[in-house]
């Protein structure tokens with residue numbers, strides 16, 4: 286591993302003063318970054334440890350829930366407020382990684398983790414995300430885990446997070462600090478599609494820092510479910526996952542929220558299916574129709590074509606669980 290400088294600023298301003306330099310990376314839990322450094326995928330000159338910043342709080346606000354960027358995944362998943370009011374988030378967090386990793390991984394780090402595409406981690410192989418212009422090994426190669434939505438000829442990688450799928454479904458907002466102050470970004474706009482620049486995973490600028498996320502109040506606590514389909518029951522990334530949340534009154538769906546993981550370069554929100562469900566009775570037929578609608582524009586690339594059938598089945602099943610029909 287290349288030698289690097291390691292610094293621990295104790296203030297947010299101290300972090301902002303140093304992160305805009307080339308070759309500088311932020312480290313918090315390090316559960317992904319250290320792997321990337323050991324494999325030579327990334328080789329920073331300077332690591333900025335942000336663990337001394339006061340960004341661990343999980344608090345109720347008049348508008349909803351605030352979670353600091355350094356709150357541990359395990360702390361959020363086990364928090365009483367989250368379990369009671371945002372069970373979708375707790376379920377998604379508990380479906381991710383392993384207990385040991387969740388004890389180290391932070392909310393901000395979870396958002397910033399890189400794809401687990403094998404070509405990205407193998408520095409002998411072409412990968413536009415790791416080495417722009419080198420090609421995409423997965424496009425016609427080993428792509429069983431890869432995207433069926435939103436891919437480009439440059440990259441068909443997926444974002445690996447479970448937590449982010451739930452936060453996208455819950456209309457979370459990302460709070461970002463920069464030299465000019467704070468800005469707020471809808472969670473669904475934080476990550477980006479690969480397009481011509483797969484090396485960029487999200488819309489965070491080099492001189493910015495995630496300080497927290499906010500989840501607005503909602504009426505989904507009683508009817509939400511995170512369903513993750515994977516090759517083994519723990520410590521595996523999603524083949525397909527679905528965050529489903531329903532607001533039901535007298536057997537009629539007032540509002541629905543749906544997002545998928547394991548299918549795109551970002552958490553994939555199913556806006557058309559959500560609209561189609563609004564006003565419909567709670568029934569398997571409603572769920573199957575919404576699931577089919579959600580698949581518009583899906584495309585397989587060979588080994589991952591099975592997801593074209595797995596995805597709608599998972600959407601319908603997640604909705605059944607959320608509605609209490611499973």
Ligand code: SF4
Nearest residue numbers: 402404412421440441
């Ligand atoms: Fe690299 Fe993306 Fe292609 Fe994977 S899918 S090899 S991450 S460019």
